[in-house]
Each structure stands twice: as C-alpha cells, then as structure tokens.
Amino acid sequence: MLTKLSEALWNYHSLLLIILTPLLLLPLPLVIGTKEAECGFVMMLMAIYWVTEVIPLSMTAMLPAILFPLFGIMSSSNVAKEYFNNFHFLLVGVVCLATSIEKWGLHRRVALRLVTLVGVNPAWLLLGFMSGCAFLSMWVQNTSAVTMVMPIVDAVLQQILKANEEGHSGEDNPTLELDGTCTDSILYFIKAQNIIKSAAENVPTASCRRRQGRMLCKAMCIGIAYSSSIGGITTLPGTSANLIFSEYLNHVYPDCNSINFANWLLLCLPISVIMLLLTWFWLYWLFIGSDFKFLWQCRGEQSDRERAVKKVLEDEYKKLGAISSQEIFTGVVFVVMVLLWLTRSPGFVPGWGSLFPHKSNYITDATVALVLVNMFFSLNSEAMISWKEFQASMPWQVALLVGGGFALAKGAEESGLSLWVARLMTPLGDLPVLATVTIACLIVTTLTEVTSNAATITIFLPILSPLAEAIHVNPLYILIPATLCTSFSFLLPVSNPPNAVVYAYGHITIMDMVKAGLGVNTIGVLSLLLAMATWGIPLFSLDTYPEWAPTFNSTTP
16 A cells, blocks of 8 residues: 555656656746757756656657757757667677677676686685676676676575575575576666665565674675676776767767777776775675785685585586587677777777778777677577567667767757857866866766766766866866766665665665765775876876867857
C-alpha cells in the first residue's frame, strides 16, 4: 500500500514538474525574444529534465528536434543530421565486441586469472578484484563489468565467511546468483526512490555479523563499484562520457587531431593506476585496518580462510573448462582492435592511417571497429553473435542522448548563445588556469552525483568550450578534466548503475558509500589536476592556444 502511495506521489510530482518548468521559463523566449534567449530556454528546460529525470533521458534529448524548428533556430532536417554520426558507429562496434566477450565467457576467464595472480590475502584479493574489474571496464560498459565480477566476488565472500565459522552468507537477493544475469535486480535498485526507501532497512546479513567479515564485505563490494568507474576513464570507448567528448571535439573543432586512442591512453592510464592504488589503500584503511605490514612481509603459511578462497577460485576456473574456439576468436579480434586503435595515429610517429592516399583523418576508430566486428557475423559458419543479441546489448538511450547533446551544441552555436555565454564568463580569465579548471571539476563532480554521467557532460561541454575560448585557454585544458570528472560519481547508489548493482547485494549501507566516496572523489580530482599540470601539458600542448580553436574577441558586437 505504501509503495503504491509513494509511486502515485512521485508520478504527481513528475507531472507537476513537467508542466511547470516550461511555464516558468517561458519569459525567456516571450519577453526577451532573441535567438539566444530561445536557445537558452531549450537548454535550461533540457538540463532540468535531465537532472530530475521526470521523463526518460532519451526523450528529453529529442526536444531540440521539436523546439529548434519552432523557434526558427535550425531547420528540422539540419537538426536531424546531428542525431547520428561517427560516434554511433564506434558505439556499435564496441557493443558488438562486448556482446561477444560476455556471450562466450571470456570476461570470466580473464577476471579469475587476474585475481589468482595476486594471491588470496584479503588485501591482495581486494586489489586483484579491483584490478580485474578496472581492466574489463576499459573495454566494456562499467555496469557490464560489475555484473560480470560481482557474482564471483559474492561466491568468494561466502567462502571467507564459512572459513570464519559464521555459516553461509545470507541471500538478500536470491536472483543474484553466480551464473545469473541479475537484470531484474539491477533495474530495481537503479531507481532512486526504491534505494532511498530501502536504506533504513538495509542491515548487514546474518553471515556478516562479525566485524571482520562485515568490513571485508563492504570493502570488496565498494571496491568493485569504484574500480569500474576508475577503469572506464582509461580508454575513449571506456565510458559514454569519453565518447561524447571525443565526438563533440570532432564536431566543434574539426581541425583538432590531438585526441586519439593512443594519446588518451597515455594521459589517463597513469591517472587510473594512481587512483586505483590510492583507492585500494583508502578502502583497506577505512574498512579492514591500518596495518600495512603485508606490503613487505613474505608470504607465510596460508590460513583456513585463504585456503578456502583459493579453492573456490580454482573451482570456478575449472568450471570454465578448456578455452573454446569462440573465446580465442573473440580475444584475437579484441587484441587486433586495440593494436589498430593504438597505431592508427600515435602522434609521435606516423601511424598506419597515413599509408592511405587520401587524408588519414578520413579513417577513424569507428572504421576499425566496424571492419573487425563484421567478422562476428560473417566468418564463421555459425555467427559469433546474433543481431538480436546485439540489439539487446545496444544502449539506445545513450545513442539518442548523445545526438540530443550534439543538436543542443549546434543550436547554441547557430543562435549565438555560446558566444553570449563566453562574453559572460570572460572575468574568469583573471584567475589562474588551474584554479578555473579546479572550479569546473568541482561543479561537474557535484552534479554528476545526482544525474547521469552522459547527461552531465552533454550539459557542460557547450558551456565550458566557449569559456575556454573567452579566457584564451586551450579548450582541452578545461574539457578533458570536466569529461573525466563526470565519472567520479562515488557518493550514492543512485549516482551510477555500478554503485546500484553492488548495493543490491545488501552488504553495504548508503553511509558506507558516502564515507568511502568522499575520499575517492578527493583522490580523483587531485590525481586529475596532477596529470593536467604535469604530463598532460606536453602531451596536448596545453600551455599554448591552438590554431584549431577560434580566436575570441570580447569587443565583437
């Protein structure tokens, strides 16, 4: 009864917000009446709808296709062109690869092998699972990586708790089994109102009564969620925010060739490694203990708990059997794709893209991805993946959200709103560049805790880009940190789907995640600022204003 009442109240408030928001913003286009004001109305309406999610994100992204033609900002055909571009082809290729990896179980084999390499001591086990999840997140969606790893983690935790003679761990959610998909549970726990409602009832399970076992459960679960976000920033296909930024750059600054797979990896891999290690230390200190003598002590005889963990890992790996031909084929395609991405245009030497007679920038990472994933459908007598399997994995909401962001950015340019925002922000040029970057990072990190990463970066790119031009700073100096900060959503289960997935297992409370997330947010922002102030400068020539960026003149009428 209470659930139905809360749903009815939520629906009522949503309907009220949907109706009142445009009414409150109407003075912009009606009273002011300029193209800038009309585009500002669309941008503010979309921002509010995206943050509150009163209607689906993908439907909010369609508003430019409705409102821009009505306001005379862009024609309907020109708006439609923004909704499908190079980004979407790259997304298709990456999703095909991830679908094959998940279908044939290559992810499970990689994760188990990585964990067994580091050992079964609780601290090293935590690092092993975090490293495995971070590595998977570099190539598949963060949520997919967590759902791949968490069932294995849960099985290991059960063995640890059995070894402590505390009995079997309770099953707060019986659908979260080792070989299950967990889909229903994930969708349930992603909903904010259900998570907040269940917070008061979320107490440690009977199997985690003792402090040591309970704290280890918390550290492992939170570590998996955080490592997926940390690993996702490492590569351009790692998160939707990275891909949105890359395509936005190609769209707004077509002459910029600074961002490619290799350069992004050179910048972000050290950031990810630093964040992962410091997060590991932080979670170990926060939940397990402050004794770090294990770092330099030689491994002695294994305890009962460690032997139990080792056995379950070995048993899980044996269940996989011999590596199949499908796994080998998928692994080869994966390795070839990464190598081609890295060598297409490395920057410091000519890449293989320069071998073609036409312009090398005609070929993109999307071209490579599409060529290789076509093999999944054509080379074998039986297709590696079916079209239905691909459709089920394709994040159509993200595809439409990105298109809406590009349409919004183009509308801001056509209407002159971006130039107006740039003039408004010119006083920020008096601040040191790093101070401006820090302010942008803090604002984005705060907002991304309560809205989706893709929506956050879609809102901020058209704002921060003209800001960089106005203060005569390399746009990459502000846009790259803002993009990476959208992945620093560590505070709440509702901040991103990976957090919700691990919360669904019932081992952690919201306060556990808030305490841990505050430290990891700090680690992330500081690591990012360190990178931008050191190796990022020579990598992207951040200390000079590039030729590919327009020269802004604040006195221009």
